[in-house]
Amino acid sequence: MTDERIVIVGGGLSGLRTAERLRRLGHTGPVTLVSGEAHPPYDRPPLSKSLLTEDEPAGPKPLRDPGRYPELGLDLRLSRHAVALDTGRRELTLDGGETLPFGRLVIATGARARTITAFTRHANVHTLRTWEDCLRLRAALGSASHVTVIGGGVLGCEITASARARGVEVDLLEGLDQPLARVLGGAVGASVAALHRSRGVTVRCSAGVTAVRGDGRADTVVLADGTAIPTDLVVLAVGSVPNTEWLEGSGLALDDGVLCDRTGATSAEGVFAAGDVARMPHPDGRGTIRLEHWTGAGDTAALVAANLLAAPRDRRPLTEVPYFWSDQYGSRIQCLGVPGAGAEPVTAEGSLESGRFLVLYAEDGRVTGAAAMDMPAALARCRTAVGDRRPLSAVLDEAPWERRAPARA
Numbered sequence: 001m002t003d004e005r006i007v008i009v010g011g012g013l014s015g016l017r018t019a020e021r022l023r024r025l026g027h028t029g030p031v032t033l034v035s036g037e038a039h040p041p042y043d044r045p046p047l048s049k050s051l052l053t054e055d056e057p058a059g060p061k062p063l064r065d066p067g068r069y070p071e072l073g074l075d076l077r078l079s080r081h082a083v084a085l086d087t088g089r090r091e092l093t094l095d096g097g098e099t100l101p102f103g104r105l106v107i108a109t110g111a112r113a114r115t116i117t118a119f120t121r122h123a124n125v126h127t128l129r130t131w132e133d134c135l136r137l138r139a140a141l142g143s144a145s146h147v148t149v150i151g152g153g154v155l156g157c158e159i160t161a162s163a164r165a166r167g168v169e170v171d172l173l174e175g176l177d178q179p180l181a182r183v184l185g186g187a188v189g190a191s192v193a194a195l196h197r198s199r200g201v202t203v204r205c206s207a208g209v210t211a212v213r214g215d216g217r218a219d220t221v222v223l224a225d226g227t228a229i230p231t232d233l234v235v236l237a238v239g240s241v242p243n244t245e246w247l248e249g250s251g252l253a254l255d256d257g258v259l260c261d262r263t264g265a266t267s268a269e270g271v272f273a274a275g276d277v278a279r280m281p282h283p284d285g286r287g288t289i290r291l292e293h294w295t296g297a298g299d300t301a302a303l304v305a306a307n308l309l310a311a312p313r314d315r316r317p318l319t320e321v322p323y324f325w326s327d328q329y330g331s332r333i334q335c336l337g338v339p340g341a342g343a344e345p346v347t348a349e350g351s352l353e354s355g356r357f358l359v360l361y362a363e364d365g366r367v368t369g370a371a372a373m374d375m376p377a378a379l380a381r382c383r384t385a386v387g388d389r390r391p392l393s394a395v396l397d398e399a400p401w402e403r404r405a406p407a408r409a
């Protein structure tokens with residue numbers, strides 16, 4: 001246990017959950033939370049779903065009841081950016097030049113939307129990461145007849161579904177052979193593409209965008225094969241960039257994120273990283289991975305809070321199975337583990353053609369991941385199989401799970 005000041009940089013899910021967990025674990029010392037945003041921590045998943053389709057959303061969905069902040073005893077600094085870190089002097093510098101001494105530090109600065117400068121110079125090319133982005137995009141969808149969504153990952157697919165819910169025509173462009181192929185493989189991706197097509201979306205796969213044309217406002221998206229798509233609005237959903245620029249010169253090991261071990265500890269003693277910005281050793285021991293999942297942000301926050309208060313020998317590694325969900329057209333897609341682009345699944349229940357399925361991914365005969373569409377109970381039954389890498393044949397023998405009592409994913 002430490003009474004020194006703990007500074008958390010980043011006021012998203014992982015920053016807030018770290019602060020909450022520190023208090024729950026009995027830390028009574030000072031905690032400062034520095035956030036670049038003007039709003040107290042809010043939830044991002046609704047930004048691409050309900051908040052994009054609602055007529056007049058009141059505001060971002062807070063992650064904590066405003067009335068319950070006093071009990072956290074937080075020194076909350078909103079609209080402030082950390083600009084430099086000195087791990088030797090244990091000092092954080094904020095914009096404006098103020099320095100904050102700290103005993104322990106948590107980096108929870110998340111990520112921002114990746115942009116393509118040649119495209120974003122047009123006023124009507126949008127990205128989506130913040131509440132302000134959501135407001136702008138929602139307003140633009142209100143007056144658009146057609147939107148081109150560049151990027152068929154989870155975010156691009158959700159924005160597509162929300163645009164359709166608002167009656168807007170959509171061209172969904174994906175560079176790989178299917179939407180979601182990078183995370184769930186081509187077979188599941190084809191099922192997701194079919195879902196979008198059934199809702200009237202023009203899904204174009206293996207589509208390379210070469211230009212976004214227009215005079216100040218984009219009006220045409222041009223593909224490598226020469227196809228020109230007339231459009232009112234463009235959304236770029238081409239991934240994210242971790243917010244680590246402020247750490248350059250700090251001496252911390254960085255590589256598309258803050259490198260840390262599976263306890264969340266970075267290369268500097270007393271400095272930890274959580275959430276989307278953290279790059280950890282891959283659960284299968286091969287290389288490193290930076291996950292950008294809501295559940296992972298909470299898991300790593302809880303982990304880091306506990307490890308930060310523990311003696312180094314008592315720190316525990318992250319053991320939670322990676323999990324994400326995505327809501328599209330009222331269907332829920334869920335995934336456990338990290339299947340990856342090359343993984344092709346075995347169907348355990350339902351069928352990919354029907355759009356209701358549970359699939360398992362395996363390597364060397366052992367289960368490494370599971371994905372489902374509209375089969376939450378069945379997916380939940382696979383958590384241990386994925387976590388323990390159980391033999392695929394044994395797990396398949398236990399199916400079907402869907403008809404049994406539901407369990408939480």
Ligand SMILES: Cc1cc2nc3c(=O)[nH]c(=O)nc-3n(C[C@H](O)[C@H](O)[C@H](O)COP(=O)(O)OP(=O)(O)OC[C@H]3O[C@@H](n4cnc5c(N)ncnc54)[C@H](O)[C@@H]3O)c2cc1C
Pocket residue numbers: 009010011012013014015034035036037043044045046047048080081082083108109110111112128129130155243246274275276277291292293294295297323324325326327
């Ligand atoms: C639109 C959208 C929809 C999503 N939907 C899903 C979903 O359905 N399912 C799912 O599993 N996941 C979803 N996610 C992912 C999930 O929301 C993220 O994994 C999670 O928000 C990560 O939290 P974080 O706190 O690590 O980072 P962030 O939420 O990015 O928060 C980081 C905070 O740090 C601040 N910051 C950055 N730099 C500095 C600095 N130098 N100084 C001070 N503050 C700084 C930022 O302004 C931000 O407030 C979605 C994400 C988005 C954007």
